[in-house]
Amino acid sequence: MIAASIGAVEDLTTGRKETATVVRHLVDPTGKTGNFWDFYKLYDPIHHPDLQDLAHCTLCQTDISIKGRTTTGLNKHLRHKHREQYELINENKAVVDPSVPSVSKIIPKKKQQQQQQQQQQRKLKKQRTMTNTTNNLHHRAPHATLLPPPQVRSIVTAWLQDDMPSNFDVGGYVVGTTVQRAELWMKSSGVLAGLPFVEAVFDVCGECTVHWEDIAMEGQSYDVSTSGKIKLATITGPVSHLLRGERTALNTLSRCSGVATLSAKCVAIAKSHGWKGEVAGTRKTTPGFRLVEKYGLLVGGASTHRLDLSQMVMLKDNHIWSCGGCIDAAVKKARGVSGFSQKIEVECQNLDEACIAAKAGADVIMLDNYTPDRLKVDAKAFKERFPHVTVEASGGITIETMSGYFCEQVDVISQGALTQGYDCLDFSLKIVH
Secondary structure, three states, X not given: OEEEEEEEEEOOOOOOEEEEEEEEEOOOOOOOOOOOEEEEEEEEOOOEEEEEEEEEEOOOOXXXXXXXXXXXXXXXXXXXXXXXXXXXXXXXXOEEOOOOOOOOOEEOOHHHHHHHHHHHHHHHHHHHHHHHHHHHHHHHOHHHHHOOHHHHHHHHHHHHHHHOOOOOOHHHHHHOOOEEEEEEEEOOOEEOOOHHHHHHHHHHHOOOEEEEOOOOOOOOEEOOOOOOOEEEEEEEEEHHHXXXXXXXXXXXXXXXXXXXXXXXXXXXXXXXXOOOOEEEOOXXXXXXXXXXXXXXXXXXXXXXXXXXOOOOEEEOHHHHHHOOOOHHHHHHHHHHHHOOOOOEEEEEOOHHHHHHHHHHOOOEEEEEOOOHHHHHHHHHHHHHHOOOOEEEEEOOOOOOOHHHHOOOOOOEEEOOHHHHOOOOXXXXXXXXO
């Protein structure tokens, strides 16, 4: 666009103001420096008999003489006088909008603008989904915040890969990716546990959302003897993704709920007898499934015991025998490296071993493989001498026999059966058709 006008311009040679004919170009013909310039030719028959190429900076109202339409001088002027605008041009790789002669009008390239908008929309959608899911899940599963999302996702990914090691899902290929709904049903009576793992499975499968029914609350006990089954959730997503995560989700849910159900029964027995101690699991967990089983213990109201081999020092009979049978030396050696931050527990076969361990600095002693009567006698004698040391009873104790071990001097009763001998609950996932 070219326009002719009469105006006062500064003579670059003499600094005088003269009336001259100006041919003004509103847009940079090179398209490289942004629309901060007015380009024109000046014809002044008195002082400049030849046409002169000038660039007028609209930011600081300065005229610059140019030759051959070069942009070197213009960029230098912007770089030194208007740094912010210069960096904006180079950073965004902007182009001039020729329809708007505004000094600061810079628009991104169309493709770049579309990509930025799409990224922003995806980010907002993901944030909304995560917020809704998190709020909903934490309301239904109070213990869910204990689970670190990166670790859960890693574990779930390994489960799915184990279920499909060849990486081909022919069944998924057959059904396709049409978005469908599947309903999750609870078909066994018991305590519901494992909701965070179900959501993680379908999150890893991708493009699936889990909507829990109002009735679905983790830690609650359900009786299906009358109705036969209870609807817990509706899961929506590509049908191949739903079926890909189906078995892994159900396996996890059935086992976690099984642990929670057995744990809740044991805790109820303890409360019914007025016992004030803790019912706990052990480290006898399924390899690769420890987190789920430990989580199930908590949902059922039991204690996890130590979560893994390194969380608390436990010196069992094999440890003692392997270092010469000296409990005192073993405890002191362990304390030397564990410091104040870790507790030390010693497995003891009799009262004498328990007292030696306590004198050496053990925080917990385990009276292992005791009969109920003998346990009560030794636990009482031990607590009279070491009231500050925790007493744990363990070894062959089951839900049927645990009531015989309740006594005031026993602080913890642990059972390997809580994570080894539980019954799985029955769940199903059915595509709505």
